[in-house]
Structures are given as C-alpha cells and as structure tokens.
Amino acid sequence: MNRLKVMPSRLGRSPRMLLRAAALPLLLAAVFGGAGCAQYQHAYRATELPQEFWAPETENIQEIDLSRLGNFSINSQQIHPGDLLEVTIITDLTKYSAPATQVRVAENGIAKVPLLGDVALAGLELDEAEQAIAAAGVPRVFQRPPHVTVSMLRQRTNMVWVIGAVKDAGGYELPRNASSLLAALVEAGGLSEDADQHVEIRRPGQRGPGPGMMPPGQRLAGGNGVQWASYQTAQGNAATAPRIIDVNLAEAGTQGNAGHHLEDGDIVVVSKRSPKPISVVGLVREPGEFELPPSKDMCLLDALAKAGDRTMQIADKVVIRRQIPGRDEPVVIETSIREAMSNQAANVRLAPGDVVKVEETPATVVLDALKSFIRFGLSSTVPLF
Secondary structure (H helix, E strand, C coil): CCCCCCCCCCCCCCHHHHHHHHHHHHHHHHHHCCCCCCCCCCEEEHHHCCHHHCCCCCCCHHHCCHHHHHCCCCCCCECCCCCEEEEEEECCCHHHCEEEEEEEECCCCEEEECCCEEEECCCCEHHHHHHHHHHHHHHHCCCCCCEEEEEEEECCEEEEEEEECECCCEEEEEEHHHCEHHHHHHHCCCECCCEEEEEEEEECCCECCCCCCCCCCCCCCCCCCCCCCCCCCCCCCCECCCEEEEEEHHHHHHCCCCCCECCCCCEEEEEECCCCCEEEEECECCCEEECCCCCCCCEHHHHHHHCCCECCCCCCEEEEEECCCCCCCCEEEEEEHHHHCCCCCCCCECCCCCEEEECCCHHHHHHHHHHHHHHHHHHCCCCCC
C-alpha cells in the first residue's frame, strides 16, 4: 500500500525543522519590535488629530434647501427702465385728454407721455408716477391737475445665463421682480449630480450713467421730479469693472439677500466637483485610486472595503498621509483598524488626495514568512509511490 513520505531536505532536516529554525529570529524580531515596522517621527494619532487637519465634511448637494436662494424682495410696483406702462390722462376738456396709451420707459429712465413729452418715471412707484405726470402737465398744458392713471402692462425681463453643473445649461429670460438665483437654477433643470456647493454670479462690466444721472434709488427735486440711472455712478461714460459674486449653497440661509438677485446679463456658473482621488496601498487585495463619493463622506473602513480588504486579517496598523494647503510636508496620521471598528474618531474621514497605507508590522512579517515556509515545505514533499 502506497504511503505519503516526506523526504529529508538537502541539509538533512525536515521542512518542519527548517520552518522552526527560520521562524525563530522573526519571532524574536516581533518581540523586540525590530522588523518590518515603519517609524514616523511626526505622526498624529487619529484620536488626537488637531481639528485644523480634519477632512472637511461632504455636503449632500441634493439635500440643500435651494428655496433659501429666492429670499429677496423687489417692489413690483416700482418702475424700471424697460417697463411697459399704460398711461391715461383725463381732464375737463376733451381735447386735452389722452386715452389709454402704451408707454415704454427708456434706458435713461425717461418716458414719452402723451400731451407732455419726456417725464422721468424710473424709480417711482405707480401712484408716484401718476402724481409726477400730473405735476409735470400743469405748467405745460393744463390749468389744473388732470386725473392720471398709470398701470404696469409688462415688466422688463432679465436675460441670464446658467452654465456648469446644471441639467440644462443655457440662457433664460426671468421677470425682473423674480430674477433670483433660485429661479435661474429651476429654469436650468436644477443641479446635476456632480455639482459643487460653490456658485459664481458673474456680472459683466457696465457703462456708467454719464453726467447728470443719479444712482438708483436717489431722487432729485425739481424739474420732472426724478432723474434715474440704471447702474452705479461712474465718471462720464467709463465702463465699470466686472464683478464676481460668490455664493455658497450650503451657507445660503445665513448670507441674507447678498448675491441672490440677478440682473440683466448675469452669468451663473455652478462649479463641478472634481476632487483628487484617494489612494489605498500596502497590505490590501486591490490597491489603487478611488473616487470620493459626491454626496457622502468616505472614511477609512469604507476605503479598505473599496480596496478589497486586507491581504491578512492580522494587519492592523494604518498610516494616512494628508497634504494640507500651505504646508510643505504632509500630515501623517496613524490609526488602527481594530480601533476604527469601535471608535468613530479612529475611523478617519478621508480628504481628497489622501494616501492610505496598511502597514507591515513584525506580526505581518512573521505570518508572511510562515506562509512562505509552509508553501516551501509542501513543495518539498514527494508524491505517493
């Protein structure tokens, strides 16, 4: 009957004896901490990491309350350049009356009113415009103030462009009194999945109002009542510099109305998320680079799962190298997989560009050597004969 025999090695010892002899110095190394263990002089324990080195929390862009972006108010009764009005003037004398007539307010804030000619109306509310027209007509045409009615037929629209991380980029016309950032994003189909929380409103440079014009909201007594400028005061006709307004969607609720109202010609740019991937190396089954999820945090244990887990369960030490803006040397963070499973502080939240390494230790070196000698021992056996 055939039996399995283990042939002596060339040195005259069995594989088991060789295994014991070779493993002894490795075991001693494990006891004294000398083999296979990288040392870092300036490393932080994960549970003691200063807050300035923490990875930022990932905002779920889909959960942000975008309704806060429409938190601004425009007086719908106020007249602006480009508005189309209906003006009716009635007096005691039929020949000095004007039926309902459509009147458009020019860019300089002046409207050509029937029977009267030029009257400055921009900046006034509808009832104030009626008083201004009546007052302007007394010295020109009428002996006593006529009855004037002014109504808004169509307000001027603002043409805005929405580009970047939205579902349907393009140009959109928005009502002047509803030209909010919210309205623009809604028209563009909402944010795409790769949208970032950072938005820029790019306001093109505009020409100044020229001599004799007043900034918006300021009124000049006398004459026709109001002089108006559509834009900020500038010297002569010099163009003003372009302006960029930054809006953080996650913080929109605390920023008030600043930057949420759009003007004609504004360009809304929604940034795309393009973070650097993280790298997982060392004692893992599938080392490589992995993208950070767009709407949730990735922590150490998540990254290890992406890399197919450890090659040996005894591997426990992890080192994370993190580059902090403004620092020449990366921050080194040490943690433990065993500790990460029981303590959230040790399960480090990862930042873009982090390098995660499952380190060799004396224990992993010994185990790896044992596996090698076991394979060597099996290869030294002789088949049945």
